Amino acid sequence: MKVVYKKKLENFSLDVNFEIPETGITVLFGPSGSGKSSLLNFIAGLDENNLVEEAYCKFKGKILNDSGKAIKIKPWHRNIGYVFQDHRLFPNMTVRKNIEYGYKRRKGNLDTDLVIEKFKIKSLLNQYPEQLSGGEKQRVAMVRALMSRPDLLILDEPLAALDYQSRQELLPYIECIHQELTIPLIYVSHDIKEVLRLADYIIVIDQGNVLDKGDIEELCIKQPLMTQSEGASFILKGTVTQVFDDEGLVEINTGNQKLLVTDSDLKLQQPVRVLIYAREVSLCLSPPENSSILNCVPVEIESIENEVNGKLRVEAIMDKQRIVAMISKRSVSELELKKGCKAFAQFKATAMIK
Amino acid sequence: MDLSPIYVTVKLASLTTIILLIIGTPLAWWLSQTNSKLKILIESVVALPLVLPPTVLGFYLLIALSPDGFIGTLWSYVSDSSLSFSFTGLVIGSVIYSMPFVVQPLQASFEMVGKPLQQAAYTLGANRFDTFRSVVLPLSVRGFLVAITLGFAHTVGEFGVVLMIGGNIPDVTQVLSIVIYDHVEALEYSQAQSYSIGLILFSFIVLFITYSLNKKLMVRL
Numbered sequence: 001m002k003v004v005y006k007k008k009l010e011n012f013s014l015d016v017n018f019e020i021p022e023t024g025i026t027v028l029f030g031p032s033g034s035g036k037s038s039l040l041n042f043i044a045g046l047d048e049n050n051l052v053e054e055a056y057c058k059f060k061g062k063i064l065n066d067s068g069k070a071i072k073i074k075p076w077h078r079n080i081g082y083v084f085q086d087h088r089l090f091p092n093m094t095v096r097k098n099i100e101y102g103y104k105r106r107k108g109n110l111d112t113d114l115v116i117e118k119f120k121i122k123s124l125l126n127q128y129p130e131q132l133s134g135g136e137k138q139r140v141a142m143v144r145a146l147m148s149r150p151d152l153l154i155l156d157e158p159l160a161a162l163d164y165q166s167r168q169e170l171l172p173y174i175e176c177i178h179q180e181l182t183i184p185l186i187y188v189s190h191d192i193k194e195v196l197r198l199a200d201y202i203i204v205i206d207q208g209n210v211l212d213k214g215d216i217e218e219l220c221i222k223q224p225l226m227t228q229s230e231g232a233s234f235i236l237k238g239t240v241t242q243v244f245d246d247e248g249l250v251e252i253n254t255g256n257q258k259l260l261v262t263d264s265d266l267k268l269q270q271p272v273r274v275l276i277y278a279r280e281v282s283l284c285l286s287p288p289e290n291s292s293i294l295n296c297v298p299v300e301i302e303s304i305e306n307e308v309n310g311k312l313r314v315e316a317i318m319d320k321q322r323i324v325a326m327i328s329k330r331s332v333s334e335l336e337l338k339k340g341c342k343a344f345a346q347f348k349a350t351a352m353i354k
Numbered sequence: 355m356d357l358s359p360i361y362v363t364v365k366l367a368s369l370t371t372i373i374l375l376i377i378g379t380p381l382a383w384w385l386s387q388t389n390s391k392l393k394i395l396i397e398s399v400v401a402l403p404l405v406l407p408p409t410v411l412g413f414y415l416l417i418a419l420s421p422d423g424f425i426g427t428l429w430s431y432v433s434d435s436s437l438s439f440s441f442t443g444l445v446i447g448s449v450i451y452s453m454p455f456v457v458q459p460l461q462a463s464f465e466m467v468g469k470p471l472q473q474a475a476y477t478l479g480a481n482r483f484d485t486f487r488s489v490v491l492p493l494s495v496r497g498f499l500v501a502i503t504l505g506f507a508h509t510v511g512e513f514g515v516v517l518m519i520g521g522n523i524p525d526v527t528q529v530l531s532i533v534i535y536d537h538v539e540a541l542e543y544s545q546a547q548s549y550s551i552g553l554i555l556f557s558f559i560v561l562f563i564t565y566s567l568n569k570k571l572m573v574r575l
Contacts, residue, residue: 046473075476076484088474092492101488102478148478 004056024200045075081150089129102148135166281325382460412518463497
């Protein structure tokens with residue numbers, strides 16, 4: 001999908017030009033009021049024409065906007081589903097009528113029973129929106145959008161208005177859309193935990209500009225904005241190969257290395273992401289004996305850079321995946337670490353995301 | 355008691371209300387959606403009858419409806435009959451006079467439904483008209499109820515404009531409010547009394563039914 005959009009907003013100008021994959025979950029990440037919602041409305045065809053300087057949008061080979069040729073496909077002809085921050089269910093219709101609304105108006109294949117079952121809304125079908133809890137409303141809103149069988153689903157901070165508990169309950173449903181229904185998603189969020197859990201591809205937006213874009217692993221390492229308060233971090237990808245229920249541990253295979261991570265919710269063969277904070281990683285030249293730290297993997301040092309407060313940022317390669325460690329200057333000189341050195345990285349097995 | 359004034363009044367109010375719904379609905383919809391600079395101008399014109407004395411409105415309507423007047427000239431292309439002191443003229447006058455009582459509640463209820471729900475409907479594949487029909491209209495039932503009641507009741511209670519442009523022709527333009535005035539002028543208090551009490555009862559019942567319906571609808575929506 002290619003998007004070019006230049007528009008004057010109240011306090012700043014939106015000026016973006018990017019391409020994103022047409023599969024998987026793309027997250028638009030950025031602080032509130034950075035222009036994310038305006039951008040979503042543009043993609044969905046809901047934006048106002050005034051103050052637009054340039055607009056181009058192409059999805060699956062079809063041109064949706066081209067200001068140069070005065071093309072602007074109406075939102076009802078776009079086949080782009082939208083889950084809003086506020087659920088926007090029709091208050092005068094039951095849940096059943098709400099989810100039938102888009103289903104009746106568009107064509108396409110969808111196992112409606114499967115969706116109703118997956119989202120567990122069967123018992124809600126005859127209720128009115130005002131009778132539902134916040135989390136239920138958003139679940140119904142997602143089903144309603146899915147029922148219109150969109151080629152792309154936009155979710156504008158669908159969890160922002162919900163409490164922590166409801167958020168945790170809803171995240172798996174969003175993953176389900178992506179994994180089982182294979183509909184590409186554009187997901188907007190300013191919550192880093194959601195981003196790390198869901199994103200395949202990230203676009204970082206601030207003040208109407210694209211600050212950065214790329215795959216989650218790439219961006220996590222270089223973009224301090226993402227995990228600002230926690231410092232640098234990195235992600236390791238793998239699959240669950242063993243579950244030790246009594247110890248609350250799972251073994252994750254990242255290719256050639258096996259990591260032990262504390263988590264009890266994971267199932268065998270599940271693909272997972274492990275988030276590790278660079279400040280929790282230590283380096284040593286030989287594998288330590290009798291350590292309480294479970295994970296110790298061989299790495300090859302790739303670069304050493306200065307950071308603030310006398311810390312050095314060491315990047316190393318482990319099993320084709322990149323890791324980052326924040327080490328003091330003294331440790332680096334005492335261990336004589338430099339580019340190309342073989343070493344061992346130790347980290348705690350607590351930092352875990354799904 | 356002569357029932358013809360009642361008949362003329364109900365016929366006038368019904369026709370006026372129906373015409374106002376036909377004209378007023380798209381007008382109120384446009385007003386609720388537009389960003390046009392014309393909006394405030396049109397809103398002000400629609401609201402004029404609220405503040406003008408009925409005699410002023412009646413006076414200019416009388417001129418406009420006369421064979422040489424603006425509306426009268428247009429009418430001469432359609433029909434040979436004259437508009438002044440006719441039932442048709444009365445309907446035209448009532449439509450203008452009662453316009454704000456229909457357009458304003460409709461506009462307010464359309465605005466209440468708001469853009470967000472319309473946008474949701476668009477993304478679900480409904481075009482503008484479909485969205486209006488399937489989302490906005492059902493959510494504006496209360497606005498329509500208020501508009502119909504106020505439009506009808508206000509036309510029933512009209513006096514000044516009718517007196518100026520309709521005259522006082524029995525069976526044709528003689529409505530209840532005028533008959534009551536006539537009887538009072540002739541010191542026939544008992545006749546005036548029976549019409550007046552009837553009108554009070556009728557108005558009360560209409561408002562009572564409207565408000566109870568309104569409450570029921572409020573519970574459901």
